[in-house]
Amino acid sequence: MASPGSSGTTGTNPLAGPDPVIIRDLNILDRVPVVLNHLTSTYYAWKMYFSLVFREYNLQDHIDGSVDSWFMEDDEEWMTIDATLIRWFYTTISKDLFHPVVSAEDDAHAVWTKLNGLFTDNALQRKVFLHGEFFGCQQHDSLVDDYCMRLKKLVDELRDLGEKVSDELLLSTLMAGLNDDFENAASNIRLITAPTFPKVVAYLKLEERRMRMSRTRATHTALIAGTHGGVPPTAPAPQPRPGPGPFQAPPPHGFPYPQQ
Template sequence: MSWPSSPGSSTTHSSNPFAGPEPSATAIRDLNIEARVPIRLDSSSTSYYAWKTYFNLVFREYYLTEHIDGSVDNAYMCSDPEWSAIEATIIRWFYQTQEFFGCHQDNSTIDEYCMRLKMLADELRDIGAKVSDDLMLSTLTAVLNEDFGNAASNLTPLPQPTFQRVVAYLKLEERRMTKLKQRVQHTALAAGRPYPDGASPM
């Protein structure tokens, strides 16, 4: 995991100005990060800098800066269970404070919704919190609007479902539903029932 260093900052372990007592993985895990970082990261640059500032304060207070400033080789430290546990907790914090998990389809098309999810996943990746295909898939299907209720239930039998395959399926289902709605509207017009309560055009 890495965090953008400020210009001229040292990358050596010994000169880290915020080095301190090794934090407890248990204490870090139990920290209420949403209370410490009351900013949900979205695509605006303003929210990003406020979000990052709050996180930097937490990292400094709990001596976690070495986990994100590039001063320690994470590949070397991954064999340390305590270090790995803290790394996992920090990644979970990023997820908890990211707009990715509050993103809903609402009235967006499948294309618009999936592009939004992909952009947010890319932002998470840029801060070292990679979103797996399984997580993308579960997030996508969990917050589809009610029109896709039947479509979501039909995803289980799909062989080796991936994010791309499910998106392709949902696009086909969206087109099918659009054509069905158009057919219903056409039938209503043909039957002479285009206006509610028996009203007729002027």
């Protein structure tokens, strides 16, 4: 039996729903390569990956609340797919999230709503925390890519809470947190035409590569100089100082030494 509102994905029937066998055998870890965890900034990526899977396999009616699973209990195919989605959710979350949301009576929509609520409830407190982390983010000794991605994850988390961070504010915060090695690079960013976050990240990664190569060349040059031409000459070995001549006893009082 086809589920209400489903578009065709199997056979030639335009009203047919997704094939339960295809959904059941899908390796969700290949499609959602992140684990949802309170300790890491993975919520935005986790939600985005799942949203793509829902769209690709026409599964929105299982998670958007448009279909009540109570009315679908006699539809074996629909219930099979719903159970598969629940298994996907439990497979892609950390152990500390499993116990707060697990319930034998929940359908896929209920589990999806619970998991999203864990990251969007208490929005005001979470916004305050994320704002402090965002504006205090510093590169320190981390690589440019790690630093920039850390900022981007914070922006994504704020967006999930309805707080949009403008590109101008993101770029300003990024430049303010760069370490001293990128002082000149930060000034040059202002010369980029229509700067965007991807453009600036690409430029900083190239600059980081250039500085790394420059340091390597300087070290190599110093080693060559020290090996071939930069070693100070060896001091000559000290020569023995001449000792006193043969001992001569003093002449008797009043008599000079004989002339040689």
